Amino acid sequence: MADLTPLLAFRWSPRAFDHTAELSPQDASALLEAARWAPSADNSQPWRFALGHRDDDTWKRILVSLPGGDQRWARHAAALVLAARAGGDAERAGYDLGQAVAHLTVQATALGLHVRQLRDLDRAGLVTDLDLPAHVRPHVVIAVGRLGDPLSLPADLLRAETGLRHRLPLAALLLTGRAARYVP
Numbered sequence: 001m002a003d004l005t006p007l008l009a010f011r012w013s014p015r016a017f018d019h020t021a022e023l024s025p026q027d028a029s030a031l032l033e034a035a036r037w038a039p040s041a042d043n044s045q046p047w048r049f050a051l052g053h054r055d056d057d058t059w060k061r062i063l064v065s066l067p068g069g070d071q072r073w074a075r076h077a078a079a080l081v082l083a084a085r086a087g088g089d090a091e092r093a094g095y096d097l098g099q100a101v102a103h104l105t106v107q108a109t110a111l112g113l114h115v116r117q118l119r120d121l122d123r124a125g126l127v128t129d130l131d132l133p134a135h136v137r138p139h140v141v142i143a144v145g146r147l148g149d150p151l152s153l154p155a156d157l158l159r160a161e162t163g164l165r166h167r168l169p170l171a172a173l174l175l176t177g178r179a180a181r182y183v184p
């Protein structure tokens with residue numbers, strides 16, 4: 001495998017977060033700045049964020065929007081960030097928002113933090129609870145924190161946490177020759 005920059009090679013998405021670690025204002029600001037400087041089509045910047053620190057109102061409102069199974073581990077995260085898209089073209093804004101979140105994720109790694117994103121959330125509930133403007137649509141929640149002890153997880157999550165990570169082989173991603181006919 002080609003050498004990746006350590007910022008990418010060491011990134012992974014844990015569920016075990018250190019429930020005593022807090023997100024400093026400096027680190028919170030660096031994460032949001034990283035997202036802010038992401039590229040976007042026509043520089044439209046169709047991303048909006050709500051960041052809650054553990055136990056504050058925003059954090060609690062984001063936490064209760066998650067399924068009970070995910071709340072089991074997400075409640076230990078130092079911060080929960082709602083990443084929302086702004087604007088009418090969902091496909092275009094979703095693409096740009098994803099890049100902004102990727103930037104945030106790389107910045108988190110640089111700060112010794114970990115991130116796990118969540119797609120299953122009560123979007124309508126968040127619109128109400130966070131009093132979001134009509135053009136802003138919740139997209140994903142990002143749990144951020146310091147790595148915790150996997151042994152603190154329930155058995156089913158511990159198994160998932162310590163299992164091997166998988167990726168498609170590079171040849172299956174290249175749209176040339178036989179690989180172009182690969183269907184997952």
Ligand SMILES: Cc1cc2nc3c(=O)[nH]c(=O)nc-3n(C[C@H](O)[C@H](O)[C@H](O)COP(=O)(O)O)c2cc1C
Nearest residue numbers: 011012013014015070116117118119120121140165
């Ligand atoms: C958009 C998005 C949505 C995700 N949603 C969930 C989720 O709802 N629950 C969860 O446990 N993990 C979720 N994940 C984490 C992925 O399962 C994880 O990134 C993937 O298995 C690859 O693992 P890695 O990030 O450790 O490389 C999500 C990740 C992304 C990028």
